[in-house]
Amino acid sequence: MSAWPEATQERARQIISRYPEKRSAVMPLLYLAMAEDGHLTEDGMAEVAEWCGITPAQVQSVASFYTMYKRERTGQYLVSCCTSISCMLLGGDDVLHAVEDESGVPHGETDEEGLLSVEHVECIGACGGAPAVQVNYELIEGVTPEKARDLVGWLKDARPSVVNTDEMQELFGGPRSFDWGIREEEGAVGPYPAFQPLGTVGKE
């Protein structure tokens, strides 16, 4: 018996139907489990195991391999600062330190309230717009330490229910890797990628 609400179960069935073998759905279903509980719980992983016809230990072996499956309590906003080589060359470390300082959250940790998690990450493919930051995987390019402080303040004060990449880029960004084209309304509603039904708003 699934512990998930019927709508989530329906999404799980849709996802599984896209693959020749149901085990292949383990990664998207792990995101679904994160969206249900805010992070990956033991129960969530057991649920995924049930859907994919594998054991909870097998699901955990997959979940523990990938950095985006958060198995500990994660803030409503996950702020990921790139400190890989191209961002480092243009001040990515200073941006990270500004985020840590302004939020009071050291990288790898979450504040007490559960609002903000901060992490430094390896290359996020925004090298032409370095330094880059993501909030719930929604990208901001050309961030300065000052703008990074403003971003943290905005997340704390405005507490947007959806984080939108175009909006954040306008407010806190600078030079971009390339022209992004027309603005989009979709965004992320939690610390997991806003893709397909997994927390995307706008259309389904």
Added chain:
Amino acid sequence: MTTLLVTKRMVDHPADSHTLERYQATDGYNQARRALGMTRDELVEEVKASGLLGRGGAAFSAGLKWSFLAPARPSYLVINGDESEPGTFKDRQLLERDPHQMIEGIIITAIANEVHHAFVYIRGEYPKPARRVQAAVDEAYANGFLGKGIFGSDYDLELTVHLGGGAYICGEETALINSLEGLRGEPRLKPPYFPAAKGLYMLPTIVNNVETVSNLPHILAMGSGDYAALTGNEDTGTFMMSLSGHVEKPGNYELPHGITWRELIYDIGGGIPGGRDLKAWIPGGASAPWFVPEHHLDLPITKDDTAAAGSMLGSGAVIVMDETTCMVEAAERVIRFFAHESCGQCTPCREGTTWLEMILRRIEDGQGRAVDLDLAVDVSDGISIGLGWPPKMTTICPLGPSAVSPIKALKDYFIEEVESHVSQGGCPLKSAQPVGSP
């Protein structure tokens, strides 16, 4: 004058190059329709003749790769959009700005390889590109370009968009296949697990990069001869390069093979900010052995010229470092990436990359010892015997051997800088380095 192929639509129509309306108004999907009337042999031969090389890093002939597909069916196609090599952001632009071009390339590749279910594997940190691709896939289904009986034919093609979980190693094709099967993204041994023979679900599988398949509509439209003739050398067609670091005009550039590094960095990239001097650059993504201006600035950017100089064009990512850059810190940052992304299967990579990161960190922090560079070279030799390029493999996949490229650069070009870190008890460049943006 540069001919633009895969970036032409986004350059001409920056607002809406990703829409189906724009794609169809600019000859979109005509070549996929044409491919339905061609045989597997005709398509494989056309792509072979075009000289198209895989754009994911290995630069292997795409047509030849297709020709290796084993006869068992069903066969699968997986598009590698797990772009994660530091410095690389070209696939992100192709996914985000021209997803229909990739889908048309997928349809052509599927027909050529008798595939009826294809996958696009997009890295997890690219939700926006994935949304754009999914929207394009949905449009293609709605218009009968995907699904049952594509373009009114009797050919069925399903296309699934799959999001990764934040692991660079899944860009390695057998790791990607494991990941797509719902396993840990650990590379498989080759042989026996060559994807063309034993790939996804142990069936024949083609794994092609986003940029590679995005070229296919153009190859069919122009004909392989004209495509090959775009450049006067053996590397045919155009090549996307991601330029980042200390350059005035970073970004993705679609270029003909054969211009020089000087032209790329100074003419196209606008040179180094503040008129500062060039110190070194990474020519083909974080895996590639580094180049320095004294030896490499006037080399042509081709696969063979780069290989002859001991490096590779790889993913096309060029990371430029000016005179203010500490080479020890830059090396540490590149190696930290590989240590973080090592899947842990092979001891030389798992242990070696971690040790190299620690050694460089202590040199940079002023705790280095006189023997530390020799020690780092010795550890590197344990991962990549002789530190040559291409590396002598000690591991299942090339991730570990790639991690020693920065050590080779320190050993070959920057020994004095490493020694001064040790003798001065810290980084000699730190005080000279501008804070924040240069």
